[in-house]
Amino acid sequence: MRAPRKKPSRTIAPIIAARLNGRFTLHMQADGGIAAVSSDYSVSLGQFGAAATARAGHLATGLPLASLAGKSVLAQQIHALVRRLAQHGLLDYRLFSPRDAQDLVVIEPQIAEYWPQRAKLSGSDTIVLSRFAYLRRRGNEMVLESPCAGALFRICDPAVAATLATLSQPQKISRLRRQAASLNLDLLGLLLDSGMLIRLDMKDGNGLRVTEGDHNLVLWDFHDLVFHTRSTEGRHTDPVGGTYAYAGAVPPLPAVRPPWPGKKVTLNKFATPEPASPFAKLLRERHSTRDFDDQHPVTLAELAQFLDTTARVLSEWKSGVDVDGGPEVTYSSRPYPAAGSAYELELYLTVSNCEGLARGLYHYDAGGHALVAIDASAQHLRALSMAAEFAMDASGPPQILITIAARFGRISWKYSSIAYSLILKDVGCLIQNFYLAATDMGLGGCAIGTSNIDLFARMTGLEFHVEGPVGQFALGRGRKAEGQG
Numbered sequence: 001m002r003a004p005r006k007k008p009s010r011t012i013a014p015i016i017a018a019r020l021n022g023r024f025t026l027h028m029q030a031d032g033g034i035a036a037v038s039s040d041y042s043v044s045l046g047q048f049g050a051a052a053t054a055r056a057g058h059l060a061t062g063l064p065l066a067s068l069a070g071k072s073v074l075a076q077q078i079h080a081l082v083r084r085l086a087q088h089g090l091l092d093y094r095l096f097s098p099r100d101a102q103d104l105v106v107i108e109p110q111i112a113e114y115w116p117q118r119a120k121l122s123g124s125d126t127i128v129l130s131r132f133a134y135l136r137r138r139g140n141e142m143v144l145e146s147p148c149a150g151a152l153f154r155i156c157d158p159a160v161a162a163t164l165a166t167l168s169q170p171q172k173i174s175r176l177r178r179q180a181a182s183l184n185l186d187l188l189g190l191l192l193d194s195g196m197l198i199r200l201d202m203k204d205g206n207g208l209r210v211t212e213g214d215h216n217l218v219l220w221d222f223h224d225l226v227f228h229t230r231s232t233e234g235r236h237t238d239p240v241g242g243t244y245a246y247a248g249a250v251p252p253l254p255a256v257r258p259p260w261p262g263k264k265v266t267l268n269k270f271a272t273p274e275p276a277s278p279f280a281k282l283l284r285e286r287h288s289t290r291d292f293d294d295q296h297p298v299t300l301a302e303l304a305q306f307l308d309t310t311a312r313v314l315s316e317w318k319s320g321v322d323v324d325g326g327p328e329v330t331y332s333s334r335p336y337p338a339a340g341s342a343y344e345l346e347l348y349l350t351v352s353n354c355e356g357l358a359r360g361l362y363h364y365d366a367g368g369h370a371l372v373a374i375d376a377s378a379q380h381l382r383a384l385s386m387a388a389e390f391a392m393d394a395s396g397p398p399q400i401l402i403t404i405a406a407r408f409g410r411i412s413w414k415y416s417s418i419a420y421s422l423i424l425k426d427v428g429c430l431i432q433n434f435y436l437a438a439t440d441m442g443l444g445g446c447a448i449g450t451s452n453i454d455l456f457a458r459m460t461g462l463e464f465h466v467e468g469p470v471g472q473f474a475l476g477r478g479r480k481a482e483g484q485g
């Protein structure tokens, strides 16, 4: 007698549900208004019908995304509410099994426009982990992150971590399925769509560095792209700037390092009462200016002189690279030092108040010593200026906000391990030029430590890994009353 065929066990598709970020609660008002409220922040989300308001209560534990798809008024209202919450970054997304309601992963969006999508996968597809994806402990959780991904994945089930380990090598879906009956294609689709996984074409071979992404991505070292995206704003949700996070736990270091105990050679006897040269005087006079005289804005002629003094191309030449068969490379010289003479830094000017120059965004063509207008939305320009105003705790937007962007590939084409650190050092050199030239011209300025790389990408259409902000400087005519910054 033939043994009965074993029935293949049906895998039940997991559910993906939108859930209100744990720091917020929904406040339902009597007039149908809904607001998301945290201890120090409230976002109004609009007016909704009674049924939608009741349904919205489920967002505390998770509303299945599938339930948003209907054509009914209720489904459409809930859909609008969920989208609004997503735009404000107030949602995370649970992927869980309906059998036991246990989370497999929780997806935390890292960029404003993230929305979970499942990329379609067939048995013949080959996938592998992105070389930028990394697992790490965060508090008592394990998280999968990548500077290329729009979301991070909190790994709640150790089996998911095991699958990820398998995916350090390219795997065909059909083979993966045979190995792990519980393989979760929905999860793999979400990971693929977010950029944690990549799909390999047959011609791509082994899925190593040169086959992932475009030529610009190939040039990024892993640590450099993580550093860039995590030390700027726009592609993560951690607090940024002066938060004094461990002020209660660790005492501050003193302003001046206590001297070493060794024999002291005093230099004071060489000091002169006045600065020893006009340059020394300029250095003494340099200071940060954060508030500007909007009745007497900087003029186009002054801006031209400022850029000519600090940043224009002075000469250009070509040279072969010191590797066999390497191509000839073009170089320039400019009024500041730059690693490898790469001069990867570009200046983008957000002009709010400059006599003789219309408001808007401009690129400084350092070779042609010209400003080239870039079409950018007024909303984006305002957002950029307001962020600078906030960073300086100033009373208004800077007359001109200079965003220093790097053409990353210009420097990473040559340097391994140190490319991004060289870029930041180059920014320091250029910013000191800006400070000194502004002081010399009777203008004022201030370096700004933060910049939003996602906003800049949306403004310019330049991908964040190709060319993006690495520094900012506010420029204008300082208010007379203001003393030292």
Ligand SMILES: Cc1cc2nc3c(=O)[nH]c(=O)nc-3n(C[C@H](O)[C@H](O)[C@H](O)COP(=O)(O)O)c2cc1C
Binding pocket: 286, 287, 288, 289, 290, 391, 392, 393, 446, 447, 448, 449, 450, 484, 485
């Ligand atoms: C890299 C860098 C980042 C800075 N970021 C900011 C900033 O975000 N906001 C601000 O108001 N000042 C910023 N500053 C200015 C410093 O606060 C200022 O240089 C410092 O307080 C010394 O004052 P002084 O420049 O007037 O001598 C920055 C300066 C540097 C060099």
